[in-house]
Amino acid sequence: MTTKRTPAENIEIVWQNVEAAFLADARARLQKMYLPWICQSLEMLSEEDIWWRPNPHSNSAGNLVLHLCGNIRQWVITGLTGADDQRQRDAEFAPGQHPSRAELIELLQQTLQEVDQVLEHLSPDKLLKYHTIQGFRETGLTAIFHAVEHFSYHTGQIAYIAKLRGGKPTHFYDDNQLNTPKS
Numbered sequence: 001m002t003t004k005r006t007p008a009e010n011i012e013i014v015w016q017n018v019e020a021a022f023l024a025d026a027r028a029r030l031q032k033m034y035l036p037w038i039c040q041s042l043e044m045l046s047e048e049d050i051w052w053r054p055n056p057h058s059n060s061a062g063n064l065v066l067h068l069c070g071n072i073r074q075w076v077i078t079g080l081t082g083a084d085d086q087r088q089r090d091a092e093f094a095p096g097q098h099p100s101r102a103e104l105i106e107l108l109q110q111t112l113q114e115v116d117q118v119l120e121h122l123s124p125d126k127l128l129k130y131h132t133i134q135g136f137r138e139t140g141l142t143a144i145f146h147a148v149e150h151f152s153y154h155t156g157q158i159a160y161i162a163k164l165r166g167g168k169p170t171h172f173y174d175d176n177q178l179n180t181p182k183s
Contacts, residue, residue: 019124022141026148027119030072030112034155037172038065038108041155041162042101049165051098059093061161064154065104067092069111075147076115079133080126080140119144 042050042061050062059067070092078085091097099107127140138146159170 019127022127022144023119023122026144027116029148030151031116034151035108035112037155037170038068038158039105040170040172041159042105044162044166044168044170045101046165047101049161050101050104051095052161052165053095059157060095061158062098062104063093063095064158064161065108066097066099068151068154069107071150072115072147073111075133075143075150076118077111079131079138079143080122081118115147 042065045052045061051060053060053063067089070087070089074085074087077083078087122140127144130137130139131143132138133143159172163170
């Protein structure tokens with residue numbers, strides 16, 4: 001005799017699948033899309049152009065990388081694990097610092113590796129638990145959602161700077177056959 005699941009048990013199974021899918025997608029976007037796109041964009045820029053600002057009110061690609069590392073560390077690594085938050089947000093935008101391209105890429109890779117470890121080992125209860133991050137009351141789910149969309153936003157800005165300064169396309173989607181209809 002087979003035992004039927006209750007509606008509550010069915011919801012739990014669906015939720016576990018949604019949770020796994022959400023976390024897998026967040027990890028893939030950060031590691032397999034945004035990281036390579038930012039690295040490729042930085043490679044298109046000279047060391048000088050990495051720190052170029054169109055005006056005093058705008059950020060350089062280098063500052064945006066520092067900002068992304070600080071933001072995702074605060075929202076995911078410290079925000080969801082309770083680790084001590086050492087972020088100095090204003091320093092991410094300071095015009096005087098100029099780590100090299102290699103240093104920026106290494107920092108970005110290390111930060112995203114730490115984020116990936118947090119997301120890989122995140123328990124389901126952490127997604128629904130409330131956390132206070134930057135003064136905002138967020139669930140783990142909304143914190144991750146914010147961090148990934150924030151990463152996407154600034155990845156686009158970095159790519160735009162690379163195209164603007166380098167005068168060449170990024171070719172991010174060349175392998176995707178975007179204009180080919182599905183059969």
